[in-house]
Amino acid sequence: MGELWTQMGSLMATIMFLYAIFDRFFPTALRDALQIHTQKVVNVLYPYVQITFSEFSGERLKRSEAYTAIQTYLSENSSQLAKRLKAEVVKDSQNPLVLSMDDDEEVTDEFQGVKLWWAASKTASNHHAYSFSYYSPPAGKRYFKLTFHKKHRDLITVSYIRHVLEEGKEIALRNRQRKLYTNNPSSGWYGYKQSKWSHIVFEHPATFETLAMEQRKKEEVINDLVKFRNGKDYYAKIGKAWKRGYLLYGPPGTGKSTMIAAMANFMNYDVYDLELTAVKDNTELRKLLIETSSKAIIVVEDIDCSLDLTGQRNLKKERCEDEEPKDYPGKKDEEESNKSSKVTLSGLLNFIDGIWSACGGERIIIFTTNFVDKLDPALIRTGRMDKHIELSFCRFEAFKVLAKNYLDIDSHHLFARIGSLLEMTNVTPADVAENLMPKCVNEDVETCLMSLIQALEKKVAEEELEGGLDEEKDEEPTQHKKMNNGYSTVEDVKENGFML
Numbered sequence: 051m052g053e054l055w056t057q058m059g060s061l062m063a064t065i066m067f068l069y070a071i072f073d074r075f076f077p078t079a080l081r082d083a084l085q086i087h088t089q090k091v092v093n094v095l096y097p098y099v100q101i102t103f104s105e106f107s108g109e110r111l112k113r114s115e116a117y118t119a120i121q122t123y124l125s126e127n128s129s130q131l132a133k134r135l136k137a138e139v140v141k142d143s144q145n146p147l148v149l150s151m152d153d154d155e156e157v158t159d160e161f162q163g164v165k166l167w168w169a170a171s172k173t174a175s176n177h178h179a180y181s182f183s184y185y186s187p188p189a190g191k192r193y194f195k196l197t198f199h200k201k202h203r204d205l206i207t208v209s210y211i212r213h214v215l216e217e218g219k220e221i222a223l224r225n226r227q228r229k230l231y232t233n234n235p236s237s238g239w240y241g242y243k244q245s246k247w248s249h250i251v252f253e254h255p256a257t258f259e260t261l262a263m264e265q266r267k268k269e270e271v272i273n274d275l276v277k278f279r280n281g282k283d284y285y286a287k288i289g290k291a292w293k294r295g296y297l298l299y300g301p302p303g304t305g306k307s308t309m310i311a312a313m314a315n316f317m318n319y320d321v322y323d324l325e326l327t328a329v330k331d332n333t334e335l336r337k338l339l340i341e342t343s344s345k346a347i348i349v350v351e352d353i354d355c356s357l358d359l360t361g362q363r364n365l366k367k368e369r370c371e372d373e374e375p376k377d378y379p380g381k382k383d384e385e386e387s388n389k390s391s392k393v394t395l396s397g398l399l400n401f402i403d404g405i406w407s408a409c410g411g412e413r414i415i416i417f418t419t420n421f422v423d424k425l426d427p428a429l430i431r432t433g434r435m436d437k438h439i440e441l442s443f444c445r446f447e448a449f450k451v452l453a454k455n456y457l458d459i460d461s462h463h464l465f466a467r468i469g470s471l472l473e474m475t476n477v478t479p480a481d482v483a484e485n486l487m488p489k490c491v492n493e494d495v496e497t498c499l500m501s502l503i504q505a506l507e508k509k510v511a512e513e514e515l516e517g518g519l520d521e522e523k524d525e526e527p528t529q530h531k532k533m534n535n536g537y538s539t540v541e542d543v544k545e546n547g548f549m550l
């Protein structure tokens with residue numbers, strides 16, 4: 051290619067020289083005619099095609115998406131080959147410092163066995179449009195120039211360029227800094243710099259590895275996600291929007307929100323936490339949905355509290371938090387706003403699988419609830435929420451994950467005792483995790499495990515006591531039994547706490 055450029059350089063120099071002479075001595079009409087003919091001669095002699103991609107395009111000189119995608123593609127694929135690199139700070143990227151090839155640098159690429167050349171350039175401010183590309187960028191502007199042999203024109207213009215643009219966008223998505231979005235109340239949607247969603251950087255550390263759950267169930271969820279991620283063509287083939295719905299249900303503290311974070315990290319998706327109680331009506335819901343991006347998880351937490359099954363919104367505080375006082379500051383305003391809110395069940399169903407749900411592509415919708423039985427069957431029927439995942443109380447398998455997370459141990463002689471206690475009572479992973487957390491800097495593994503055992507034994511004893519008292523009411527007085535582990539009795543617990 052170097053030799054070719056030298057030859058081309060001399061050819062260009064000769065042509066420029068000739069132009070200069072004609073510019074000086076010949077009238078405009080003759081010059082133009084000559085230019086056209088020269089162009090034709092060069093086209094015959096020069097077997098290469100060049101395409102230029104300018105950094106800015108359109109009347110408003112917006113940064114061209116194609117230029118950005120090519121820059122990202124070249125940064126990842128070919129910049130290692132460039133000798134002179136340019137460092138740029140890119141906003142919203144995991145790695146804010148991006149290296150790309152500098153001006154007047156050239157790299158090669160290969161596509162289906164065809165060699166191509168990319169050059170990064172900047173037009174000189176006194177640039178004259180003696181260019182043989184399809185488009186000559188304006189003076190002082192950056193551009194990429196792609197050069198390839200004309201016999202590969204179809205392959206490059208159709209397949210290769212599409213490949214570069216898609217790959218560039220894909221890399222940018224992969225490297226982006228992920229966000230956690232929450233919807234703003236519609237009263238703040240308009241005006242300068244207001245938008246429907248507010249965001250912060252999403253940095254939740256949860257992964258499937260750290261999620262305490264039966265291994266078999268966990269793998270089932272992971273496989274489902276992988277199938278979804280790789281299913282673009284499949285979804286297109288069967289004519290379905292590329293989206294998947296999950297319903298996560300289980301008691302508070304069993305890991306529903308943690309699993310959503312693990313899913314987002316696994317899929318490398320953004321998270322849109324949709325607070326339905328802040329959405330006034332179905333139209334607003336649609337507007338919010340349209341503004342969500344691809345590769346995102348849209349979450350509606352506590353769906354049973356967000357929407358009444360009849361379609362009228364309930365007061366979240368009244369239904370879901372019994373301890374909430376009947377009157378509280380702002381209650382009146384809230385009731386008023388709820389009366390005027392009209393997000394209906396049908397609006398929500400349209401949100402899940404109406405035509406609006408198809409915009410943007412590659413999206414997961416997750417509902418969570420503590421009370422799966424309360425949900426309207428229409429909301430959770432098969433095909434709407436594709437997969438129902440139960441997160442339940444902590445058993446031995448889940449405990450082992452927590453022990454690994456919190457204490458970095460795979461086994462311990464106290465595990466057997468904990469395993470049997472976890473079969474005797476229902477405790478959430480959140481409770482177990484709380485007890486495993488060292489209470490002071492020097493607390494060792496054994497002390498942490500013992501603290502968990504004590505808490506579990508206390509709970510078992512209390513439940514036995516309650517059970518006993520209930521039975522006493524119905525039948526003859528009950529003898530307090532020795533607990534399965536043989537260490538404490540209910541009496542021990544009442545009198546001495548947990549003497550183990």
Ligand SMILES: Nc1ncnc2c1ncn2[C@@H]1O[C@H](COP(=O)(O)OP(=O)(O)OP(=O)(O)O)[C@@H](O)[C@H]1O
Nearest residue numbers: 260261262301302303304305306307308479480483
């Ligand atoms: N399955 C789990 N694996 C790992 N950690 C868990 C799990 N369940 C709960 N935890 C721990 O308990 C905390 C609370 O869990 P999380 O918020 O996920 O529960 P939840 O099911 O969403 O509860 P709620 O129904 O109240 O929203 C988490 O921060 C996490 O530390």
Ligand SMILES: [Mg+2]
Nearest residue numbers: 306307308351
């Ligand atoms: Mg939660």
